[in-house]
Amino acid sequence: MAPKKTISNWLTNRYLLIIRNEENFAEKKTIRFNYARALLVATAGFLLTMAFSVYLVTVVLEEWLDPRFAMMQSNRQLVDLTMKIDSLEYEIALKDQYMTNIRKIIGGEVTTAETMEDFDENTLSNPEVGFRESIQPIDSQxxxxxxxxxxxxxxxxxxxxxxxxxxxxxxxxxxxxxxxxxxxxxxxxxxxxxxxxxxxxxxxxxxxxxxxxxxxxxxxxxxxxxxxxxxxxxxxxxxxxxxxxxxxxxxxxxxxxxxxxxxxxxxxxxxxxxxxxxxxxxxxxxx
Incomplete structure (x- = not known):
């Protein structure tokens, strides 16, 4: 009665792979293996291939394959542009205020007893009267x-x-x-x-x-x-x-x-x- 084969025996049985020349049947290479070793090598190769593929997709080929990449780049550029615009608006506001103050000083629109903050509203609403009253001789401001x-x-x-x-x-x-x-x-x-x-x-x-x-x-x-x-x-x-x-x-x-x-x-x-x-x-x- 033939012995019963088990999975353990199937995995551990040794095999010999002989590679011969087709013309003269000369032996070229001999490979010894079993199914356990073959499965181990195949599994390792599969894991390495999978890891390399994941690396390519997430790092090297992210720009091409990941649909979120373009959105992330756009968000970064949008944040940078927003910060630059805020800075420019602040600088422009300072320049405008500076120009306004210079014009009012040169034009003599501010007197000794007045400041730019508490300038009389009646003067602004009635420029002909207020302007004449606020003007002082020889460059008032x-x-x-x-x-x-x-x-x-x-x-x-x-x-x-x-x-x-x-x-x-x-x-x-x-x-x-x-x-x-x-x-x-x-x-x-x-x-x-x-x-x-x-x-x-x-x-x-x-x-x-x-x-x-x-x-x-x-x-x-x-x-x-x-x-x-x-x-x-x-x-x-x-x-x-x-x-x-x-x-x-x-x-x-x-x-x-x-x-x-x-x-x-x-x-x-x-x-x-x-x-x-x-x-x-x-x-x-x-x-």
């Missing part, structure tokens, strides 16, 4: 800031920053200086007398931050330059640039005039402000 500080503290001889010293300033107009810079007498610029209809040129490259009419100074244009420098041109008969325009040094921006209440004849009142302090234009411009 500039003088107010000047009177609130010690004269010795203000750097009237201009800032010594390297950026300002390296800035080349064009002569705004060829003419005769009739009234020089004197902050003690509330005169924060120089008055230049020239021919009728003489063009007014920009002192340096910059952006126009104020271009409008004021009661005391007539047509006024202000330009922001690098190095926190602002140049102001007053009493013009006509202004040729608008707010936001970029102007080059030496470019014509206005025409000499006699506008405004605080003028006694055709001339240009030219001011330079650096870091919020008035500086003497004659120290940097050859008139």
């Amino acid at each position: 500039f003088r107010a800031e000047f009177e609130q500080q010690d004269i010795g503290v203000l750097t009237y001889q201009t800032s010594r920053s390297d950026e300002f010293r390296e800035l080349f300033l064009f002569t705004p107009m060829e003419g005769m200086v009739t009234d020089e810079f004197n902050p003690k007498s509330d005169h924060y610029g120089v008055d230049i007398v020239a021919k009728e209809n003489e063009p007014v040129k920009c002192a340096a490259d910059g952006v126009v931050i104020f271009s409008s009419w004021t009661l005391d100074s007539g047509y006024v244009i202000g330009v922001q330059h690098r190095g926190n420098l602002i140049s102001v041109y007053k009493h013009n008969s006509e202004i040729l640039k608008n707010v936001g325009n970029f102007v080059s040094g030496g470019e014509i921006i206005a025409i000499i005039g006699n506008t405004g209440e605080l003028t006694s004849g055709p001339h240009l009142h030219f001011e330079l402000w650096q870091n919020g302090n008035p500086v003497n234009p004659q120290e940097y411009v050859a008139f």
